[in-house]
Amino acid sequence: MLTHLPILQVILPLVAAPSCLIIRRASLVWLFTLGVSIAAFAVSALLLQQVSTSGAITYGLGGWDAPWGIEYRIDLLNAWVLLVVTGISTVVLAAARASVQAEMDQARQTLFYTLYLLCFAGLLGIVATGDVFNVFVFLEISSLATYALIALGRDRRALWAAFQYLIMGTIGATFILIGIGFLYMMTGTLNMADLAQRLPEVSSSSTVLAAFAFIVVGVCLKLALFPLHMWLPNAYSFAPSIVTAFLAATATKVALYLLVRFTFTVFGVQFSLTSLPLQSLFIGLGLAGVFVASVVAIYQVDIKRMLAYSSVAQVGYMVVGIGISSVVAVQATLLHLFNHALMKGGLFLALAGLAYRAGSCHIDAFRGLGRTMPWTMAAIVIGGISLIGMPLTVGFVSKWYLISAALESNLWFVALLVVMGSLVAVVYIWRLVEAAYFQEPAGDQPPVVGEAPLSLLLPTWLLISANLYFGIDTRLPVEVTGAAAQYLFGGAQ
Secondary structure, three states: OHHHHHHHHHHHHHHHHHHHHHHOOHHHHHHHHHHHHHHHHHHHHHHHHHHHHHOOEEEEOOOOOOOOOOEEEEOHHHHHHHHHHHHHHHHHHHHHHHHHHHHOOHHHHHHHHHHHHHHHHHHHHHHHEOEHHHHHHHHHHHHHHHHHHHHOOOOOHHHHHHHHHHHHHHHHHHHHHHHHHHHHHHHOOOEHHHHHHHHHHHOOOHHHHHHHHHHHHHHHHHHOOOOOOOOHHHHHHHOOHHHHHHHHHHHHHHHHHHHHHHHHHHOOHHHHHHHOOHHHHHHHHHHHHHHHHHHHHHOOOEHHHHHHHHHHHHHHHHHHHHHHOOHHHHHHHHHHHHHHHHHHHHHHHHHHHHHHHHOOOEHHHHOOHHHHOHHHHHHHHHHHHHHHOOOOOHHHHHHHHHHHHHHHOOOHHHHHHHHHHHHHHHHHHHHHHHHHHHOOOOOOOOOOOOOOOHHHHHHHHHHHHHHHHHHHOOHHHHHHHHHHHHHHOOOOO
16 A cells, blocks of 8 residues: 555545535535545555655556656655645645535535545645646646636635636646657656756757746746736635635645746756756735735735735745855745745635634724634734744744845845745734724624634634744754755755
């Protein structure tokens, strides 16, 4: 069984998705989906353990050896991302039942869990596969399921948000497919490891440069890197609360993984960061995203939308790490991938609790919330502090590594701008604190009575507690991401 773990990671949710339509009863489907996610999390934990002790794992499908057959290849990088995606999925699903019941009618709930598992399987497939065309296939599976999940939102604007994302997502996927086609034309292979060996021989070709450009732009569109982020605020704002929590904590992280994988593994550091001015481009766009998105977030009255713009800013920090392109900087990026998943997962689950009680995530609903929903508001405050990057939270850890990397590379102005970007985040987080603890509920607003259900609060606090725990005990994320960063720069795994 242990030898089949790489394929089990993807097959479990992929086979389970249509099974939901057979079970039908919403409560049983939720329990079944949660069980599948727990199993996927266990598999990812075993894979990370195996890779840490024995090195990369390769798994050929159908008895065909690579590069002729499709190969799944698990190393420290994707084992880490698999653990993040499956862990977040499990916690989000634990909270899903009450929120889904509140925001969807009975007839749509089974469909929701089916689509969720398809999206989940697609994300895991993108990360696990060692074949670039397989990346495109799984990207389409996850994207199509995501469009439908967003459209399930109770606000009719969810349909427009889903359509907008469909258009932008299709453009991004088309760019990626064109790039893959160019790579195959030049090398005759689709296997990532094989591409990494063959591409240096043709790296001076304009076709390879075009392939790289198409793939990077397509992935950055999926990543919501500024200024290719315009689909994200509406998608997060109008999707069901549980969908927002899942996508914010996983989908952009998988896109970031793809950017790292293509940049460092497939094309190689020498080509990616010296043949093209990507370092300056990534640092510039990343920092622009940090400030533009943070300033826009200050003026939002819908808090889901505010945190959506905050996600664009946090993506900027991760891309800056890639742009600095040192071992410590890439480690900071991989750390922030994990840390941001904890932050945004916890924050959006807390907002799901607010939406459950108040039916809205408008800033006015926060007035007096510190007294009526103290545990929910406390979770939002701690998540917000972590987002800012205060000491003893995970947000501080990854920003510390990013600032250290900038200073080591003599990019003191980048370090200064990273600190200033964190200070801008204080402004929009303070708006929530001010409304919750220093303002009275509006006279025309119905009072919020009672906390969110325990089934929502417990998963929320699990992620919020993780923000504090891994901000203090950093051994696991720092060791794994440090080894993964060394591996990406050619060190032994």
